[in-house]
Amino acid sequence: MSETMFNTNSSVESALPASPETELVNRIFSVESDEQLKPINAAENAEIWLADGHGVDQLDGLDDDLDTVNINNFFHRVDSDQIIYQTKKKQLKLIGKYVMGDLLGEGSYGKVKEMLDSETLCRRAVKIFKERKLRRIPNGEQNVRKEISLLKTLRHKNVIRLIDELRVPEKQKLYLVLEFCVGSLQVMLESAPGKKLPARQAHGYFTQLLNGLEYLHGARVIHKDIKPGNLLLTLEEVLKISDFGVAETFDLFAKDDTCYVGQGSPAFQPPEIANGAESFPGFKVDIWSSGVTLYNIMTGQYPFEGDNIYRLFENIGKGEFTIPEQIQDPLRDLLIGMLRKDPMERFSLQQVKQHTWLNRKPPPSDYTVPIPALKNDKWHNMTVLPYLYSHYYEDLGATYDKDGNLTEESEYFTERELNAAAEQLKQLTEQTNGNGPSNQSSSNSSTKRGRRKKRPLTCIAVQKFSFCKQS
Numbered sequence: 001m002s003e004t005m006f007n008t009n010s011s012v013e014s015a016l017p018a019s020p021e022t023e024l025v026n027r028i029f030s031v032e033s034d035e036q037l038k039p040i041n042a043a044e045n046a047e048i049w050l051a052d053g054h055g056v057d058q059l060d061g062l063d064d065d066l067d068t069v070n071i072n073n074f075f076h077r078v079d080s081d082q083i084i085y086q087t088k089k090k091q092l093k094l095i096g097k098y099v100m101g102d103l104l105g106e107g108s109y110g111k112v113k114e115m116l117d118s119e120t121l122c123r124r125a126v127k128i129f130k131e132r133k134l135r136r137i138p139n140g141e142q143n144v145r146k147e148i149s150l151l152k153t154l155r156h157k158n159v160i161r162l163i164d165e166l167r168v169p170e171k172q173k174l175y176l177v178l179e180f181c182v183g184s185l186q187v188m189l190e191s192a193p194g195k196k197l198p199a200r201q202a203h204g205y206f207t208q209l210l211n212g213l214e215y216l217h218g219a220r221v222i223h224k225d226i227k228p229g230n231l232l233l234t235l236e237e238v239l240k241i242s243d244f245g246v247a248e249t250f251d252l253f254a255k256d257d258t259c260y261v262g263q264g265s266p267a268f269q270p271p272e273i274a275n276g277a278e279s280f281p282g283f284k285v286d287i288w289s290s291g292v293t294l295y296n297i298m299t300g301q302y303p304f305e306g307d308n309i310y311r312l313f314e315n316i317g318k319g320e321f322t323i324p325e326q327i328q329d330p331l332r333d334l335l336i337g338m339l340r341k342d343p344m345e346r347f348s349l350q351q352v353k354q355h356t357w358l359n360r361k362p363p364p365s366d367y368t369v370p371i372p373a374l375k376n377d378k379w380h381n382m383t384v385l386p387y388l389y390s391h392y393y394e395d396l397g398a399t400y401d402k403d404g405n406l407t408e409e410s411e412y413f414t415e416r417e418l419n420a421a422a423e424q425l426k427q428l429t430e431q432t433n434g435n436g437p438s439n440q441s442s443s444n445s446s447t448k449r450g451r452r453k454k455r456p457l458t459c460i461a462v463q464k465f466s467f468c469k470q471s
């Protein structure tokens with residue numbers, strides 16, 4: 001992992017390292033700067049420009065500045081005939097060696113977007129923090145700093161990995177590059193019938209949660225906010241524990257796991273926190289919230305509810321809950337053990353891992369809830385690709401329809417263009433595999449050169465991006 005500082009005023013190409021892998025990518029990605037003004041979307045696929053040539057979104061960043069700027073300076077009356085609508089073009093944006101894609105989600109601290117690493121061609125996610133916004137959140141900067149330094153120390157298959165950290169002082173932005181996930185267990189539950197998972201699937205994810213938790217507890221880290229929304233899933237159905245914003249780490253010499261602050265999501269908090277205990281054992285907080293998570297993914301319900309946080313904490317504090325009839329032993333026994341009111345009597349992680357329910361997989365069910373799809377795209381396409389098409393293929397005369405998609409005639413390229421791309425791809429493969437250059441490839445490409453047979457753009461794109469691999 002590296003921390004990179006760079007100047008956004010310099011050309012983006014100069015920010016890209018000139019390694020062999022990036023040769024092809026550089027050709028695709030060459031843009032002047034990521035500093036160009038982007039007009040705000042007034043509608044899904046349209047940009048609005050005023051007839052005098054000013055984009056409406058020169059007001060970008062208004063939300064940050066509202067407290068310091070006289071709002072009246074910003075609002076001008078504009079007649080509708082002065083507004084020109086244009087089809088929105090996907091504006092390619094680079095942050096260091098990363099190409100920006102679409103929004104994946106938004107948290108209280110900032111946005112999360114998809115990204116492509118132009119060196120490794122790996123799909124990534126980036127958490128974007130605006131420093132000005134962080135300063136306005138109580139303990140915002142401190143929490144983010146804590147989260148970053150913790151993430152840097154963690155490395156486990158079931159824990160989200162921080163890949164890179166980029167600071168852009170001119171923009172006062174901080175970018176955390178993370179492993180890419182398609183969505184959370186929460187999003188998956190929302191699309192599932194009855195908002196619950198079949199036992200076999202729940203068993204698989206819960207086992208992965210326990211593996212991640214075992215690693216964290218072994219590293220003296222208490223997550224404190226385990227819930228389906230913080231359990232992300234990759235395309236390969238690997239669960240990743242994420243969001244370490246309220247996690248606590250004990251140093252090597254701490255005599256036990258006593259905590260004094262509970263900050264997680266209310267519905268997943270244990271009775272000792274709901275009852276306002278001054279101190280409580282930390283590891284058992286994660287056991288409780290994992291128990292609530294298991295209850296939730298198996299039943300579609302919560303063991304404790306309340307109209308408001310006071311009622312909810314009152315109910316949690318009593319520690320009395322019911323388990324739906326359909327949940328039988330051994331799962332019923334496991335839930336009771338994980339949701340014991342007294343943290344001393346509550347199951348330990350080892351007791352949970354050795355429990356009968358965990359040691360025998362439930363039988364396969366007829367139905368499996370599919371991995372969440374971004375923007376209803378069941379193929380989980382990289383959202384970075386349209387930005388690349390838009391930037392790169394426009395030079396070849398590509399045009400777009402009103403929805404910003406390539407027109408049919410633009411989707412085809414000549415054999416010569418294909419061969420040039422294939423040649424570069426081949427060289428890239430050889431460099432990557434360390435096989436050295438091959439003469440055969442160049443003779444092949446020269447014999448084909450000049451033929452007018454056309455192949456779809458998607459073929460080239462798929463070839464080029466077939467290198468993209470999840471780490």
Ligand SMILES: Nc1ncnc2c1ncn2[C@@H]1O[C@H](COP(=O)(O)OP(=O)(O)OP(=O)(O)O)[C@@H](O)[C@H]1O
Binds near residue numbers: 110230
């Ligand atoms: N690595 C990732 N890959 C894909 N999506 C992600 C990734 N990290 C976060 N997200 C998504 O981005 C959204 C915002 O995540 P983030 O962790 O910033 O906030 P949160 O956990 O939703 O809320 P908060 O920060 O307020 O606790 C979530 O919907 C999450 O699913």
